[in-house]
Amino acid sequence: MKSFLILIVLISTLSCAQEKKPVLGETEFQKEMNAEYKDATSSPLKDKDRKQFEGLYFFRFDSSFVVKANLKLTPDTEWFEMKTTTSRVSPERIYGVLTFELKGESYTLNVYQGKDIMKKEGLEDYLFLPFIDDTNGEESYGGGRYIDLRIPEGDTIEIDFNKAYNPYCAYNDKYSCPIVPRVNYLALNVRAGVKAFKK
Incomplete structure (x- = not known):
């Protein structure tokens, strides 16, 4: 037994x-x-x-998409209403401009700070980096992708495009997601991070 x-x-x-x-x-x-x-x-x-x-679905990890960027602060920028996929707007400001080399070319992206998010415990130093690139609509989500960053101590910050992720709207239309500002377009294929969602 x-x-x-x-x-x-x-x-x-x-x-x-x-x-x-x-x-x-x-x-x-x-x-x-x-x-x-x-x-x-x-x-x-x-x-x-x-x-x-x-x-x-992810692109294979590619160390060439991990870059050191120079952060130029823009302390005088005003808050603005970033459009989202719904009627909601997200109060944001340009925290600074990131300049970096990628695949032999120089690029700049605006990095944003959210008025509401910075009030949340543990997110006081959170920075939002949305971007669009030439993989959008085919290999990656058409609306672009996001990267989470934190305010650095100095004037350099690491951007790891392997950690680029889709907004929740890519999976479920009940969410309200910030629309990537057109100024944050990278004229190359960023084959790193999350790919388009296939159901």
Whole structure:
């Protein structure tokens, strides 16, 4: 009887282990995103998409898309209403201008600070970097992608395009997402970060 019970426990343990698949991802960032999107408490996915979800599509990690940028502060910029995918507007200001080299060319992007987000605990130093590039609408989401940054101590900041992610609107139209300002267009294919979502 004892050996029979051990056998039952062993079978149930093995079946549970088979059901619980490991979180997919090539990097820690990819694994964290996949875990977040699989979890019903944090996922932006619609229920029907989340139940079939196995992992987001990512470009392969490419170290050439990790760049050091010079940050030129723009302390006198006024708050403005950044448009979103709904009637809501997001109060933002240009915190500074980032200049960096990528694939042998020089580029600049505005980095933004949100009036509402900076009031939240733990996000006082949060910076928002939205951008559009030549992969949009084909390999990546048509509306562009975002990168999360923090205010640096000096005048340089690392931009890792491998951590570029889609706005929640790419997965679910119930969300209100900031529209990437046209000035933040990169005239190249940024094949790094999250790809377009395939249902």
